[in-house]
Amino acid sequence: IDATFDEMYELSLLQNFIPVVDDRKMFIGIVKRRDVFLYLKSLCDQKDKNK
Numbered sequence: 631i632d633a634t635f636d637e638m639y640e641l642s643l644l645q646n647f648i649p650v651v652d653d654r655k656m657f658i659g660i661v662k663r664r665d666v667f668l669y670l671k672s673l674c675d676q677k678d679k680n681k
Contacts, residue, residue, distance in 0.1 A: 633648075638661060638666060639666055639670075642661075642663040645663075646662065646663050647660040647661065647662045647663065648660065648661045
C-alpha cells in the first residue's frame with residue numbers, strides 16, 4: 631500500500647475517484663468518493679453503538 635487512508639481521503643475531496651494500481655503499476659480498479667464517505671459513516675455508526 632502506497633497511500634494511507636488519510637491520503638485517500640484528501641484525494642477524494644479533490645476528485646470523484648482514486649485509481650488503484652498493483653505493484654507493477656497495472657490498473658486494477660477504483661475507489662469512489664462515495665466509498666470513502668460510506669466507510670467513514672460506518673466507523674461513526676460503530677462508535678455511536680459502543681457509547
